[in-house]
Amino acid sequence: MFTGIIEEIGTVCSVKRSGSSSFIEIQAKKVLEDVHMGDSIAVNGVCLTVTHFGGGVFRADVMNETLSRSSLGSLTSGSPVNLERAMAAGGRFGGHIVSGHIDGTGTITDIKNDGIAVWYTVSAAPELLRYIVEKGSIAIDGISLTVAKVTDTSFSVSIIPHTASQTILGSRKVGDIVNLENDIIGKYVEKLMKPSEAAPQSSLSMEMLAKHGFI
Template sequence: MFTGIIEEVGTVSRVQRSGSSSFIEIQAKKVLEDVHLGDSIAVNGVCLTVTHFGSGTFRADVMNETLSRSSLGSLTSGSPVNLERAMAAGGRFGGHIVSGHIDGTGTVSDISNDGIAVWYTISASPALLRYIVEKGSIAIDGISLTVAKVTDTAFSVSIIPHTAAQTILGSKKVGDIVNLENDIIGKYVEKLMKPADDTPKQSNITMDFLMKNGF
């Protein structure tokens, strides 16, 4: 579980793709301070498991499912990435509940300045936009952000200079792909509101109906 508060920007030092076996190696500092094998680290919002670490780097395996659902497949040596360790039980919950399980990707369609702030408009599919609400939360490349506006084809966020400086969002350009994770609460509510397939169906057969038809 993560909070969407990025701890540092790391750098991809190596990417290996070989059929169904892929891994990435990332240079980092802060997230390695107390790292252990098996720890979870969110890389651009994608929860990955540390399989190896050394002096200043860690490695994580990447499944085909992850590559197809996220933008990690486009990473190359030298790519900057947002990094966050799993939330500590005794830490401050500064963002929102982020699982690190990407729902899909969006495309930066517009960037505009508004005083000290910068507006980013992200185009996304209807399947993702249905869970995005104005003033709700969204994780973009693992960054916990507040949705400022939603349309039928896109949503917008406004970020402060600190967010731009401390994450890779400030380096994004129009046309870039970003990972999106919707607020998990909305997805659970939708699931619970749907009746299970084995839910007894409402019958229109009553005692009056049976009596009128000779039963």
């Protein structure tokens, strides 16, 4: 689990593709201070498993499912990436619950300055927008952000200078594709509210309660 608080910006050293999968090597510093084989590191919001590390570089395998649901397939040597280690049990919860499992991608359609802040508008598919609510949480490229506005086709966030300088969002341009992870709470609530067709029908009814003296 992650919190969406980016620890550093890493640099892609190489991307090797083979068929429908690939592996990626990333140069980093802070996230490698206590790294172990099998650790999870979020790369632009995508949870990847460390399969090799050394010399200030770590490697992770990227499956076809990950490539199809995220923007990692467009990374090349030299690309900057947001990095975050999995949350430590005793750490501060600075952002929101981020699983590192991308729901899909969006496209930046507008960027505008507003005093010290910068507004980013991102278009997304209806199946993603249904979980995005004003003043709710959204992870963009792994960054925990607060939704400022939602329309039928897009949503907007407003970021402070610190976020712009410490993440790759500050260098994003109109037309760029970004990874999106919706607030996990909304997805679970929706699932629990939908009765399963396979679930047995309950015998509980108003008539049954009355018969046994409950009403």
